[in-house]
């Protein structure tokens with residue numbers, strides 16, 4: 001495949017998001033040694049004149065016909081926009097990215113909307129969006145000669161890291177909160193051979209230990225404070241724009257946990273805009289669970305200036321995070337794109353998750369906050385019914401089957417809340433019947449009467 005003509009000025013630098021200091025030897029925890037903010041990969045030469053937008057689009061499209069591993073990756077297909085490894089042909093890839101964009105017609109009709117889409121990142125190789133970042137950062141780790149990688153995780157990062165480390169023949173150390181991760185995710189880390197430590201703390205406790213650990217040992221951190229993770233994850237925004245034929249939607253809505261993904265997608269959007277690949281910026285909005293809402297209170301109550309950590313509690317365990325590492329990056333993205341931050345209740349999450357099911361899609365609870373948030377943003381008028389909206393579904397429905405089973409059995413909530421009637425109407429528990437045609441038809445007749 002021909003190489004796109006992106007000039008050499010595209011060399012990557014590590015720069016502090018806060019004070020702008022450049023960092024040639026980044027500290028192992030990727031915090032700026034001057035001001036403590038996070039580092040990001042910066043490309044000083046990038047502007048509209050730097051990259052021939054139409055040529056890039058053509059090369060990326062042509063690569064879809066290629067059978068090379070590099071081109072079949074939905075991350076490395078866009079490699080001109082992530083020049084972060086020396087030997088691009090040696091990256092560690094599982095053919096990540098390339099996730100489908102589905103129109104959600106049933107839900108759009110119910111909400112009176114014109115165009116609603118879901119980009120399903122749960123369709124990545126390990127079932128979550130983390131794979132797009134992992135291929136990038138783990139490839140950097142391997143290129144730099146590391147043998148061990150580590151992450152703190154609510155489950156998906158660890159599943160992804162374990163898979164990519166196995167693929168690369170590297171060793172993986174996983175730190176997870178004891179008892180608060182979904183089974184599907186834990187199983188994955190075990191299957192891929194990671195050393196899995198369940199710590200008697202929450203995700204935030206795991207996160208502070210992991211930063212401590214990498215300062216003491218030659219082990220590479222693969223949480224999203226690693227700026228190369230962000231570079232990989234930003235490609236989901238590029239892929240999305242390509243799927244929409246470069247017509248930017250008015251809104252993109254993502255769940256917010258440690259806030260790496262919102263930062264990454266925002267970075268992707270801003271770079272595409274700067275390079276002339278999209279004519280205008282979509283508003284990127286972040287939705288949190290009410291019980292894990294530090295960004296929400298930071299934005300709504302303190303103008304985005306200070307983050308007060310919370311003791312996080314939500315059944316959407318993927319985003320059970322009270323002290324998000326990338327909050328400053330996320331605030332900048334909200335400001336730069338004009339997005340909103342919203343919070344949603346546990347009942348709203350459960351209802352939204354079951355509604356996503358009617359599209360034949362499904363997702364894990366953390367992903368469903370996007371639809372729950374959209375409903376609120378529609379009610380407040382921030383999103384207009386005639387605007388195009390894309391929800392980012394971040395994890396596969398099979399990641400957390402326990403949540404689904406409890407929901408349908410009516411065991412998710414122990415007391416009725418405001419939405420209990422709506423939730424009950426959506427429950428489809430398995431029905432035990434005798435093994436006879438009569439018993440089956442009797443059930444169907446009852447259902448027909450109730451319909």
Ligand code: F0G
Nearest residue numbers: 153154156157257258259260261394395
């Ligand atoms: N959705 C899912 C399914 C996730 O697993 C996560 C984060 C998020 C949303 C939030 O993304 O942290 O970038 O704001 N999971 C991390 C993990 C924390 O360890 O798997 P974020």
